[in-house]
Each structure stands twice: as C-alpha cells, then as structure tokens.
Amino acid sequence: MSQHPLPENLHVDTLAVRAAVDRSQYGENSEAMYLTSGYVQPDAETAARRFAGEEEGYTYSRLGNPTVTSFEMRLAAMEGAEACVATSTGMSAILLMCLGLLKSGDHVICSHSLFGSTIKLIGSEFAKFGVQTSYVSQTNVAEWKAAMQPNTRLLFAETPTNPLTDVCDIQALATIAHAGNALLVVDNCFATPILQRPLEMGADLVVHSGTKYLDGQGRVMAGALCGSKALIEDVFGSVMRSAGMTLSPFNAWVVLKGLETLSIRMHAQSQQALALAHWLEAQPQVSRVFYPGLKSHPQHELAMKQQSGLGGAVLSFEVKANSPEQGRENAFKVMNAMRTVSLSTNLGDVKTLVAHPASTSHGRLSEAQRQVAGIQQALIRVAVGLEHLDDLKADFMRGFQAL
Ligand SMILES: *Cc1c(COP(=O)(O)O)cnc(C)c1O
Numbered sequence: 338m339s340q341h342p343l344p345e346n347l348h349v350d351t352l353a354v355r356a357a358v359d360r361s362q363y364g365e366n367s368e369a370m371y372l373t374s375g376y377v378q379p380d381a382e383t384a385a386r387r388f389a390g391e392e393e394g395y396t397y398s399r400l401g402n403p404t405v406t407s408f409e410m411r412l413a414a415m416e417g418a419e420a421c422v423a424t425s426t427g428m429s430a431i432l433l434m435c436l437g438l439l440k441s442g443d444h445v446i447c448s449h450s451l452f453g454s455t456i457k458l459i460g461s462e463f464a465k466f467g468v469q470t471s472y473v474s475q476t477n478v479a480e481w482k483a484a485m486q487p488n489t490r491l492l493f494a495e496t497p498t499n500p501l502t503d504v505c506d507i508q509a510l511a512t513i514a515h516a517g518n519a520l521l522v523v524d525n526c527f528a529t530p531i532l533q534r535p536l537e538m539g540a541d542l543v544v545h546s547g548t549k550y551l552d553g554q555g556r557v558m559a560g561a562l563c564g565s566k567a568l569i570e571d572v573f574g575s576v577m578r579s580a581g582m583t584l585s586p587f588n589a590w591v592v593l594k595g596l597e598t599l600s601i602r603m604h605a606q607s608q609q610a611l612a613l614a615h616w617l618e619a620q621p622q623v624s625r626v627f628y629p630g631l632k633s634h635p636q637h638e639l640a641m642k643q644q645s646g647l648g649g650a651v652l653s654f655e656v657k658a659n660s661p662e663q664g665r666e667n668a669f670k671v672m673n674a675m676r677t678v679s680l681s682t683n684l685g686d687v688k689t690l691v692a693h694p695a696s697t698s699h700g701r702l703s704e705a706q707r708q709v710a711g712i713q714q715a716l717i718r719v720a721v722g723l724e725h726l727d728d729l730k731a732d733f734m735r736g737f738q739a740l
Contacts, residue, residue, distance in 0.1 A: 349415050349530055350600040357410030359403055370590040371403045400578055404586040408593040412551070413563055415530040415596065416543050420569035422577060423561045423589060427526065427546025428454050429582035430560030434522060434544060435459060436580060437572040441467035443490040448475040448505065450498040450710055452524065453698055459493065475503040476636060481510055485517045495524035496533075497640065499684075500653045500694045500718035501627045501711055504636035507643060511539025526550070526685075527651055531603040532644040542568060547588075549685025550650070552595040553602050557588040602687065602723070606650035609729075610721040614652045616730055621657075622671075622737040624715070628652035650722075651684055653694075655715040656740070661704075664715030668693050671736035672717060677724060678732055684720035689729055692718045 343355055361369045376395040378384035386392040395401050405423050413421035424430040435458065439445070445459055449472045460470045469488075473480040475498055492514045496505045507523060514521040522542045523535035529550045535543050545551060547559025561584075562573060577583070584592075607630070614628035626633070629640035630648025640648065656671055658664035672680055678689040682697045692698065699712045707713075721729075 349534075352411065352414040353599055354597045356414035357407045359407045368404070368407055368590065368593060371586050373402070373586075374398045398586065399581045399583050402583075402586045402589070404593070405584050405589040408559075408584070408589040408596075409561070411593060411596055412530075412545070412561055415599075416525070416563040417530075417534050417536050418543065418563035418569075419566040421561050421563045422569050422573050423547070423559065423584040424577075424582045425560065425584055425588075426558045426582075427524075427544070427548055427560040428458065430544050430546070430562050431455055431458060431524075433573055433576055433580065433582055434542065434562055435463055435468075437568075437576045438520065439463060439466075439468050439490060442469075442488060444469045444471065444486045444488045445491045445493060446471050446473060446481060446484045446489060446519075447493045448473060448495065448498065448503075450475045450501065450503055451493065451495050452499060452526075453701070455493070455495070455524070475505050478506060478509045478513070482513050485513065485519070487517075489517055489519045491520050491522055493522045493524070495526070496643075497527050497629055497649055497651070499527065499651065499698070500692075500716065502527075502629050502634070502649070502651060502653065504629055504634075504640040504643065506639055507533075507535050507538040507540055511541075514541075515539070527649050528644055529599060529603055531600045532607070532647050532649060536563065538643070541565070546685075547584075547592045547595075548683075550599060550603065551685075552592050553599060553685060553687060554595065555683055555686035555688065557591045559584055559588050559592045603650065604647065605723060606687075606721055607647040609723070609726055610650045610652050610719075611648055612726055613719070613721055613729060613733075614648070614654075617652075617654050617733070620733075620737060622667075622740055624655045624657045626652060626654045651718065651720050653716055653718045655713055656717065658715045661714040664713055665693075665695065667740055668715050668717050670739045671733075674736045674739035675732045676735060677728055678719075678722075684718075686720065687723040689722035689724055690720040692720075694718055 387394040409421040471484040511521045520541040523540045524544045526546045542564040545561040611630040656667040681690040682692045
C-alpha cells in the first residue's frame with residue numbers, strides 16, 4: 338500500500354502509475370517483487386486468525402501475495418471496480434468466472450464472435466456440467482433480448498471483437514441482463530480501461546487477458562476479473578483458494594509495470610492503427626478494412642462514444658481476390674513478403690503483428706461457421722504496434738508488391 342493515501346478522483350492515467358504502490362521498509366520507488374510461496378507467521382494465534390479469515394495477513398501465495406495484490410488493486414482502480422482478482426491467464430479468469438457463477442441448469446448468452454477458446458470453454462466444457470449456451474449476433478440487441486430465458490444467468494460480451502472489431506452496446510446489454518436478473522460480463526481485453534470502463538456502463542464483471550495490452554510487450558501471461566467486492570471476494574475468492582489458478586508474483590510485477598505505460602501505448606497505438614487503416618482503405622490491393630475508428634465501420638458512432646473516441650490497436654483487412662482459394666493464396670503472399678512486422682497470432686505487443694485468422698485462430702471452424710462469423714480466407718488481422726508509420730506502410734507495400 339502507498340504510505341500516503343492518494344487524493345480522490347484521480348484520472349485513469351494517474352491511477353495507472355500511482356495506485357497501490359507497495360513499498361517495503363526500504364522505500365523503493367519501483368515496486369518490490371515478493372517471490373515467495375510461504376510467509377512466516379509471528380505466532381500460532383496470529384496464524385490461526387489469518388487462516389480463519391479473522392485477520393488480514395499473508396499465509397501462502399496461492400491465497401495471496403503482496404505483488405499480486407498490488408496488481409489487483411491498481412487494475413481495480415483503473416476499471417472503477419471495488420475489487421479485482423488476478424489469475425494465471427485470461428482463460429483461467431474466464432474459467433474462474435464460470436466456476437463461481439454457473440451451476441447445472443443455468444443458461445448463458447454469448448456472441449458468435451467471442452474469442453474462440455471462450456466459446457469452447459463455455460459452450461463445450463461447461464455443457465458437460467449441464468450449462469446451456471445460446472449464440473447471438475454481436476451487434477443485434479434484439480437477438481440478445483429474444484435469447485433471454487428464465488434460467489439465463491449470464492450475458493457474455495467482448496467488444497470490440499477479434500478479428501472483425503464488431504462493437505456491441507454495453508449499456509443496452511446491461512439493461513437486458515438486469516431486467517432478467519442476469520449478469521453482464523464484458524471481456525475488456527481489446528479496449529482496456531483506457532478506452533472503455535464497462536462497469537461504469539452497467540456491466541457487472543470485467544474479464545481481462547493481462548497477456549495482451551496490460552503487459553503490452555508480449556512477455557508474460559496473466560488474467561483478471563474486476564467487479565463488486567461481493568462477487569470478487571465472496572464468490573470468486575473462495576473458488577480461487579481451492580482451485581489455484583493463481584498469478585505468479587513475477588508475472589504480476591511485469592503486468593503491474595505494464596499498466597504504468599498503458600495509457601500512452603493505447604493512445605499511440607490507436608492513432609497509428611487509425612492512420613494505417615486510412616492508408617489501407619486507399620490501396621488498390623485491399624477490398625475492405627475493418628476498424629472502429631473508420632467512418633465506414635458499421636458501429637463507428639457507438640464505438641467512438643463507448644471507447645473514449647479511440648478505435649483501439651487492432652484492425653483487419655481483406656486482400657482483393659476472385660475466389661476463397663485465391664484469397665488465401667494472396668493473404669499468404671502478402672504476409673510472407675513482409676520483413677518488419679512479425680507473423681504471430683498474439684496481440685497487444687508494441688511490435689506490429691499480422692495473422693491469418695481463417696487458418697489459425699479460426700482454423701478449427703468449418704467453412705460454413707467461418708462464413709457466419711464473416712471470416713474470409715482473404716482476411717489479415719493486424720495488431721498495430723509502435724514502429725514508425727512509414728516503415729509499416731513500406732512493409733505492407735512490400736507485401737502487396739508480391740501479388
Ligand atoms: C487472448 C484473449 C483471451 C485469453 O487470454 P489468455 O491470456 O491467452 O488466456 C481472452 N479474451 C480475448 C479477447 C483475448 O484476446
């Protein structure tokens with residue numbers, strides 16, 4: 338904890354560098370890293386009280402670690418949440434969410450375009466335990482409403498989506514969820530709390546993959562859930578104690594330091610993505626660009642209102658082609674000819690990454706499922722980083738010249 342309490346009503350940029358600074362007796366200005374699995378107890382009575390939950394204090398790092406606590410408190414402050422629980426990966430945060438909230442007979446509504454592993458986890462793994470899932474179109478509020486059932490427990494949304502950057506109306510979905518006594522969960526991985534704070538728009542829980550923009554330099558895996566104290570401490574805390582999808586203190590420290598530059602990175606990478614999107618739209622080899630910052634994006638106005646006027650750092654585009662086979666061939670030619678950017682399915686890095694969704698992240702879907710999701714063979718996703726814009730354009734030109 339910081340030695341002096343922070344003033345009230347600080348901006349998210351300030352919270353990113355100042356919230357939950359934990360200093361040891363040495364007063365270090367860069368947060369200490371507590372690499373320990375266990376903690377020495379002052380006496381047996383204290384140990385008993387700590388294990389009984391009657392007194393604060395660390396006992397064992399599966400149950401809590403000061404570096405992990407700092408990351409949790411800082412992210413909670415940035416999301417405007419009462420509390421946060423950190424997990425080993427983004428998927429383990431979603432697993433924890435499911436274990437804490439779902440029981441046999443419950444119903445979940447998800448968008449078709451959710452992250453693939455999320456669909457697999459909720460739709461297939463939890464189906465084994467009697468959880469039923471309905472899939473709806475990301476942007477059609479009426480479909481979400483029509484899918485509500487008396488046993489609907491959760492509405493799970495992700496906005497903008499991967500890779501087509503579809504944006505859904507968080508406020509509208511929260512109203513639908515609450516009218517049916519259900520909870521709205523938002524995966525805020527792409528926008529981060531710098532662009533959008535779903536809890537302020539009525540969502541009940543925010544899910545993060547810390548692996549992406551929170552770390553921001555492609556170094557570690559991490560995840561988190563942010564929400565009310567009642568949900569985070571009472572519901573998820575007790576599952577965590579037994580299930581142990583704990584974030585390592587080393588990874589917590591890396592992501593904690595990543596948060597300090599999140600605002601400047603999200604602004605710079607969003608601006609760079611917008612400039613690149615405009616440029617791509619003007620290239621004769623490109624048939625279509627998907628980016629919320631473009632006027633041509635179907636939810637442009639909603640995105641600008643909901644995301645602090647920024648489009649985020651991920652865009653996708655289709656290379657011109659006469660058939661799906663040629664689309665795949667052309668997309669491969671473009672990516673293979675590029676020399677500056679990396680071919681990688683990750684995102685959230687300061688290094689620009691390109692990927693071919695139809696053969697990687699969405700490769701396990703049938704062609705028919707891909708058509709429903711709108712993932713064409715000619716589609717290339719770009720997670721825009723911090724290289725000079727001219728060098729990025731030159732690299733894409735190199736790709737287009739290979740056609
Ligand atoms: C990467 C990602 C996840 C999963 O996070 P991991 O840290 O890889 O487990 C979940 N949701 C979205 C939107 C993602 O991009």
